[in-house]
Amino acid sequence: MLTKFLGQACTLIETNNKKIIVDPWIVGPCNVNTWYTLRNKAATKKDIPTDVDYIYISHEHQDHFQQETLKEFSKKIPIYICKFKTKRFYNEIVKLGFKNIIELSSWKPEALTKDLEITSIQNLDLMFEDSALLIKSSEGTIFCQTDCKMDFTSLKKVNAAKPDIGFFMYSVANWYPDVYNYSKEKRDEIAKKRKANKINGFVNYVNVVKPKYAIAYAGGPLFPHKSQLELNNPDTGVFGCPDEPKKAWNDSGNSGTEVVIMAADDEIKIDGTHVKNNESILSTNKMDALNELSIEVQEDLNRRWKAEGEASSKLSTKIIDYFNKIISENSIARKHIDMKVQLIADGKNGGEFILDIS
Structure with a gap:
């Protein structure tokens, strides 16, 4: 059983002559053309492993459901997703032309072959539709958290599956506080706290699940546009680097799990053997490589x-139409929303907008 890490939350698992790829984002940027995966050089279409047997996508966020990458796969490949409360995500996959989309009930194992099964795990959040994945074969068990927030009960159930390898989130995956109208001091303060909380979360997740080997992933994107380079600063930015959760784990005093730092295109065998490939590991030393990437993709x-x-x-x-649609799709979450949000859009036809969801 071999797992290849392809950047962000994308993993390629090969077992018993079958291949399943999870959350394929390999080429191009996402999130309004700003995020890149943590690589020294931008990947190209030839780096996309299109010869897979199955695809699993955890949720609709673009760093997991990246259409530029997905368009390179055959539309006949079965795509597995969690069965969410709404059909929003399902319908977005249909728009890409895929013909075989299978919705999985949370915690119900799905046999892909006689010795390979997957289990989708839905988060319990009322509003965000997200999922994690357990992959179990006769050769071993792998857990991919993606960036699914999980409660203690769910984590203990994952622990009971005795995963050999676990991939765990360690960083934020949104723009707060970077695009908010705070002073630099306030932004830095919030960023430092959020970053520390996520790294501590990694330690807690690993300590409950207790895989033999843990990999920090699903975080720390790069912002190579020249106008956004400061967002990458490891000292003041909100996004963590993969050496930080490893250090936090080693400093925690916990034992029983080895944390492995993997770069894009690295591989790990089920016994923990780490196979280094072309990419060097970008962590808190990433700024020099980032400047070169910025020139390459500018x-x-x-x-x-x-x-x-x-x-x-x-x-x-x-x-207004967008938020009305989102809120109307989830009657359960709608009962719990009581807030006002101000949005400020720059440029032509921009302005200030107040959303009163109360």
Whole structure:
């Protein structure tokens, strides 16, 4: 049983002559053309392993459901997802042309072959639809948390499956506080606290699940556009680096699990043998490599940003319609929302918008 780490939350598991890829994001940026995976050089289409037997996608966020990568796979490959409360995610996959989409009930094992099964694990959050994955074969068991937040009971159930290898989130995956109107001092303070909380979360997750080997992943993207380079600063940025959770684990005094730092394209065997490939590990030393990556992708990024165009003159109406649609799809979550949010959009047709969800 061999697992290849392909960046962010993308893993390729090969066992008993079958291949399953999880959360494939390999080429191009995501999240309005700003995020790149933690690599020295940008990946190309030839780096996409399209010869897989199965695809699993944990949820709809673009760093897990990245359409530019998915378009390279055959539309006949079965795609497995968790059965969520709404059909929003399912329908987005249908739009890409995939013909065989299978929804899995949470915690119900699904046999792919006589000696390979997967178990989707839904998070318990009322609003966010997300999932983790257990992969079990006659050769071993692997747990992929993706960036699914999990409660103690769920983690203990994963522990009972006795995973040999576990991939665990260690970093935030959103823009808070970077795009909020705080002073630099306030932003840095919030970022430091959020980053520490996520790294402590990694330690806690690993300590409960107790795999033989743990890998920190699903975090720490790169922002190579020249206007966003400061977001990568490991001293002030909110995004963690993979050497930080390893250090936190080693300093915690916990035992029984070895934390392995993997770079994109590295492989790990079920016995913990770590096979290094072309990419060096980018951690708190990433700024020099990032500057080179920035030069490499700048022309492409500028082209992508220009192609985005300007906001519609109907932006305010579209914002209202979007949030009404999202909220209307989940009647359970709707009962628990009581808040007001101010959005500020720069540029032509921008402005200030107040969402009163109370």
